[in-house]
Amino acid sequence: MSWSEITLRTPGRMWASLGRHALAWWRSIYLAAVMLVLVASPSSYGHGARTLMARQIYVQTAPVLAGFTALAALLCAVIARIVIVTAQSYGLSRYALDLVVRVMVIELIPLTAALFVAMRCTIPAGVQVVQMRASGQLAAWKARGIDPIRAALVPRAAAGVFAAITLAALSCAVALVTVYLSVYGFSLAGFGIYTRVFGQVFTPSLTLVFVLKTWFFSLTVAIMPMASALYMPLARRRQGGEELGGFARMFAVLLLIEVISLMGNYY
Template sequence: MRSQRWLKRQGRLAGFSALSVVAALSPASYDRITGRGLAGMLCLGAWQMLPGYLLASILISTVLTRIVAVTAASYGLSHLALEAIVRVLVLELIPLAAALFVALRVAPVTMQRLGRPAGDPPPAYRDLIPYTVGSAGAVIVLAVLSGISALAVAYLVVHGISQWALADYARLIGQVFDPTMAAVFSIKLMLFAVVVGIAPTTVALDAGPLDPVVRQMRVMARLLLMLMVIEATLLILPRL
């Protein structure tokens, strides 16, 4: 019985997520009110925190790049330092960091606004669009901008302000972002954005006797688990 209830619940979540994606992709779902709410969520998830987030991203990128460069030089592997930085920092850490940041920043607000007591009808899918699309857009914006800044920082830390290595660095980036890795990176970023956008809205399905804090913790645990599964899966699949 417990397994049946679990499967039924997962089916409800899957159906809810699919319908949320369909609503978000439908042009008919967008009107002035939806656009205003979407702009507000984008502002909350990305614009308000963008300067601080980019500053933190630049500082962390500088420290990690310096550590990797010095360590590689001590082993005579300086020529591999930049490639390692791009692969680990830009391809793996930055998308996950952006998703976690937006989730921690926006998800509590989303769950607080969409939480409902038992007996109340769930919100319409159109009402969820500002939260789903706004959070997803914030993940993409932060990941792309912090990735670009990390690439610039990596070059400056290793080569300084000289221009002699720009051509080689551009060639290295092209080698790292080959068609396969570019596709994996794009898929990962889109999946992270979808999960961060949709997972907090599933609190609308959890109306019942549970304490609101417990419901929100369950949603956050589900979100983090899905992010980890996506990260692990896309780490393994390209190597099979």
């Protein structure tokens, strides 16, 4: 292929790539809106739908609780020790507790819980949806008048949101206990100081940002893998490019949410 042919084909390939990315983002946004409407609709909670959703919530949440609790406790203990020792070495011991609470509970815990749920729960659930498409199960449901999004995607996405919020809340409690033990040990002498620092850190505005960030993190890791699974071309399934593109979009949204939350907290 000559240089002139490459030059002529490059703009076309760039426009085609931009078009695919724009279409993928639009499909993710559209599916998110559809699924939020279906979740808010009472018709999505019939007897069979409630049973399926309860099963998905249990499958995606219960098996990972113990492992994530242990991981969160270990992570909190290590980071708390590093921050405390570093602050003491610079003569900033009075700021150590405030810094640990801010770093662990506000910044790291929601993101860690969201990524853990994505890797262990929602991405495997998306793989299940792809397998259902490949086997023709979704098409068979649609032919029988059953909405595939309502039957297959909504329960898995709702379970992903529940798992992310549950793990974030659990890990926050674990982090608070671990940080206290790292600073004061098994003594109640520092309980008053610790609760006062906690109250000073969690102002109403910061608490609102924390809740919204956790909520949007959970929506992102629950919906983005479902969108990739539903709209991924099956002919390109083995190449892996579509899966990587879906992961990249999910991480980009998580990063954007984190940046916006940092701006809301510190600017």
